[in-house]
Amino acid sequence: MSEDWPIAGTLLASRYRLVELLEIGGMSQIWRADDDLLGRPVAVKLPLGAQVVWREARMAAKLQHPNIAAVHDYREAVRPDGSVTPFVVMELLAGESVAARLDRETIGLPEAARIGAAVADALAAAHASGVIHRDIKPGNVMLTPTGVKILDFGISATAGEPDDDESGSTFGTPAYVAPERLDGMPAEPATDVYGLGVLLFEMVTGDPPYPVDTWEELAEARSNGGPRRLPPTLPAAFRDLVNRCLDESPEARPAASEVRFDLTALWLKPAPPSPAAASWAYVPGRAAGGRAPATTLALTGPPARRRALAVSVTALVVALAGLIAAVNWPREEKIDANPELPPPAVASTPAAPFETTRPTTPPPTSTSPTPKPAPTLSFDDAVGRFRTAVERGAAGGDIRSDVATDLLNLLKPLTRSGGDVSSQVSQLRQKIDDRAGEGTVSSAQAAVLRSRLADLDKASRTM
Structure with missing residues (x-):
């Protein structure tokens, strides 16, 4: 790339007009562009060197998955000097990368598990198609309004494919590379699972197990004390899963589909109920002397809450007692002064308490109350x-x-x-x-x- 090419407004392949430079890295530039033919915004990836971008396009185009950024096209552009530059046209994503998010804050366990489950799901689909990403890291995972997306299949390969360069550029990023890759072993699905384990570790702690930038720093860190450990305050199930992903032996690591299952169970797990809330419980008991069953109203919760509820219950019991007394109190009847009228009859046997006599005639039909409208859902x-x-x-x-x-x-x-x-x-x-x-x-x-x-x-x- 020259300093004056490309610039905003450059038209590539008579179709893609560059609008804004979004990102520039060691191997490529990413531009926001307009597809003049279909009238939609896209992302254009232009390599900075001799990178073979058609390989990336072919690898990513094989994968159709909601958590993998889609590749739309592969084309070649002619520079002003007559040379040809290939480029890839990709889905334009809104949002931010996990790396950008981690620059501000660590990510809580439920959300980290949700993001990890989406990445694992995408990797399981890629591995089923024989594709290994080889560079799973926070910068290559996007958080978008439509979901989590894996980016950059620039150094992806088929499973078991040997490395075809001596520069180490296809190894990935030092802090996220699997240990067997350092011994020259080809990339396998377990290679991506190791990168996913590092991603999970970094999301909840803020740093990878080996916080290094170069291969020399990685070699020194591996020889001096080993990786950092997850804090014991995290759930044991999560720590065990991450440790298995980071196992030195690729054979001991779980498959991406297994990681997806375990992470989904973690992020869907309901939160435990708060112990601070007071509750009511009816506890069967017996009255004095053991003659008749009684019911005790038990209160649970913090002492202050129990005392407040006890006062309320006492007031309620007093009010109920007064109501019952009012209902059963003998009514005063108006008696005529005429001595010839007989006194009111008195029942010889008192009725049993709370007993009612079934009426011999049907009760008058009453009009049903108008039902209240259902509350409006917010x-x-x-x-x-x-x-x-x-x-x-x-x-x-x-x-x-x-x-x-x-x-x-x-x-x-x-x-x-x-x-x-x-x-x-x-x-x-x-x-x-x-x-x-x-x-x-x-x-x-x-x-x-x-x-x-x-x-x-x-x-x-x-x-």
């Missing part, structure tokens, strides 16, 4: 109900895990202000119909999700 509540339905469906096996991840990623923009809600609801409905048709969402669960979407659509019209 938009946030409707979104939450849909999310809960997806999570329960995934946990119960009625929604495949990757489909649940996809649905929840499509739901994320609905929690933000603005946007075309009806269009997004239509996309979700179409996605549910498609997945139900292919059997990855059960018909019963699809009916539940459609009902939740109808509530969500209705709630959006009252915002």
Whole structure:
């Protein structure tokens, strides 16, 4: 690349007009561009050196997955000096990379597990097609409004393919490279799983197990004390999974599909109930003397909460006692002064308490009260109900895990202000119909999700 080529406004292959330079790295430039033929924004990747970008295009084009950035085209552009430069046209993504997010803050465990599950799902699909990414790291994972996306298959290879250069450029990034690669072994699916383990480690701690920048620093760190460890405050299941991904032996690492399953279980796991909330419990007991059963109202919770509830219960009992006394108190009757009238009759046997006599004639028909209208569901509540339905469906096996991840990623923009809600609801409905048709969402669960979407659509019209 020369200093004056390319520039904004350059037209490549009579179709792609460069708009803005988004990123420049050691091997390529990434430009925002307009596809003049189809009228859509795209990303254009221009190599800085002799990188063979058609290989990347062919590798990525083999993979059709919602968590892998799509490749649209491969072309060649003619420079002003007459030389030819190949380039790749890719899906333009909004959002930020995991690396950019980590520059601000670490990522909590539930979200880190969700991101990791999406990456593992994409890797499982790539490995099933014989493709190894070879450079899984925070900079190559994008967080977008439509979900998690893996980028940059620039050094990808087929499984078991030997390295074809002596520079080490196909090894990946030092902090994320699997140990067997340092011994000259070809990349295998376990190579990407190691990179995923480093990604998970870094998301929750802020740094990789070996926080190094060069191969020399990596060799020194590996010989002096080994990698950093995850803090014991993290759940044991998560620490065990990451440690297995980072195992020195590639044979001991789990498959990407197994990692996806375990991470999905972690991020869908419900939070434990708060112990601070007081609760009521009815405890059966016996009255004094053991003659009749009694009921005790037990209170649980913090001492201050129990004392406050005890006062309330005492007031309630007193009020009920007064009400019962008022109902059973003998009524004063108005007696005429005429002595010839007989005194009121007195029953010879008192009626049993709370006993009533069945009427011999049907009671008069009463008019049913008008039912109260159902409370209006708020938009946030409707979104939450849909999310809960997806999570329960995934946990119960009625929604495949990757489909649940996809649905929840499509739901994320609905929690933000603005946007075309009806269009997004239509996309979700179409996605549910498609997945139900292919059997990855059960018909019963699809009916539940459609009902939740109808509530969500209705709630959006009252915002």
